[in-house]
Amino acid sequence: MKQEGNVPATPAAPRRPRKKWPMVVGVVAVVLVVAGAGFLVWHESPSFCNAICHEPMDPYVEGYYQDEALMAHAHQVADTTCLDCHEPKIDEQINEGLAWVRGDYSVGEDGMLTTVGVRSDAQMCATAGCHDFNEVVETTQNWGGEEGVNPHESHQGYQLDCSSCHSAHGQSMMYCNTCHDYQVPEGWAAPVQSAGPTAKA
Ligand code: HEC
Ligand code: HEC
Numbered sequence: 244m245k246q247e248g249n250v251p252a253t254p255a256a257p258r259r260p261r262k263k264w265p266m267v268v269g270v271v272a273v274v275l276v277v278a279g280a281g282f283l284v285w286h287e288s289p290s291f292c293n294a295i296c297h298e299p300m301d302p303y304v305e306g307y308y309q310d311e312a313l314m315a316h317a318h319q320v321a322d323t324t325c326l327d328c329h330e331p332k333i334d335e336q337i338n339e340g341l342a343w344v345r346g347d348y349s350v351g352e353d354g355m356l357t358t359v360g361v362r363s364d365a366q367m368c369a370t371a372g373c374h375d376f377n378e379v380v381e382t383t384q385n386w387g388g389e390e391g392v393n394p395h396e397s398h399q400g401y402q403l404d405c406s407s408c409h410s411a412h413g414q415s416m417m418y419c420n421t422c423h424d425y426q427v428p429e430g431w432a433a434p435v436q437s438a439g440p441t442a443k444a
């Protein structure tokens with residue numbers, strides 16, 4: 244009857260069997276931390292991306308390592324990993340995981356995703372440690388030997404995403420040539436010309 248108020252006064256009996264818990268918890272915590280760290284390291288490596296999700300990730304990973312025509316490959320050579328460009332965000336990764344489990348995505352004949360959700364822009368590419376955009380502008384002055392022409396600095400302004408021209412995993416495209424007839428870099432596509440300043444009638 245009196246025990247209610249006395250519980251803390253007799254701690255010896257219940258405490259003893261509990262003593263192992265801190266150790267068990269400690270061991271589990273260490274295992275989780277080590278496994279977690281291992282997972283994070285693996286997560287950082289390109290092989291993580293297609294370890295489970297062969298479809299649709301295989302062509303992206305293969306191209307990254309093997310296709311010299313791809314911008315992604317040039318970045319592989321420069322030690323830039325998938326996650327340097329594809330900044331992992333928890334909500335996006337969960338959505339990607341769910342889409343994969345549900346089969347809620349579609350791929351083309353080349354095995355690449357047909358629903359493009361990612362685009363490169365100045366925020367992805369022209370940030371500290373990556374590309375200095377002023378230098379980029381410099382390298383393409385007087386493009387194709389034509390005075391005043393610069394794909395990186397034009398009347399199209401900086402509204403153009405890098406993806407308007409550059410593709411990381413596919414063929415890049417000389418967007419300006421929708422209307423103009425400028426030099427097209429080797430291996431790039433030229434868009435079908437619409438009527439424009441130099442369009443041939
Ligand atoms: C240089 C930066 C860069 C690197 C490195 C890179 N990607 Fe990409 N990735 C992009 C860009 C930009 C796109 C948008 C489509 C494009 O440009 O081809 C994209 C698109 C994708 C897509 C299509 C997703 C969507 O929603 O459109 C997948 C999947 C993908 N990348 C996987 C990978 C994997 C796997 C690796 C590493 C093996 C990788 N990427 C390396 C920049 C990069
Ligand atoms: C209107 C088309 C277009 C857009 C938009 C564009 N580029 Fe380019 N970019 C080019 C062309 C053309 C080249 C020259 C490629 C070549 O010589 O093979 C080039 C080359 C480059 C190079 C290589 C420069 C060198 O050192 O040789 C980098 C880096 C680059 N672009 C970054 C960017 C970034 C970052 C963006 C977005 C902020 C961007 N580009 C937007 C067309 C474009």
Ligand code: HEC
Nearest residue numbers: 391392393394395396397398399418419421422423439440
């Ligand atoms: C939607 C069509 C369109 C696109 C896309 C386009 N331009 Fe133009 N551009 C024009 C028109 C129209 C003019 C004005 C032509 C004129 O006055 O003779 C022009 C003028 C110019 C001029 C001035 C010199 C000239 O030929 O008169 C330059 C340089 C130029 N564009 C560069 C570019 C570059 C670089 C890109 C790609 C980043 C680009 N343009 C994309 C339509 C376009």
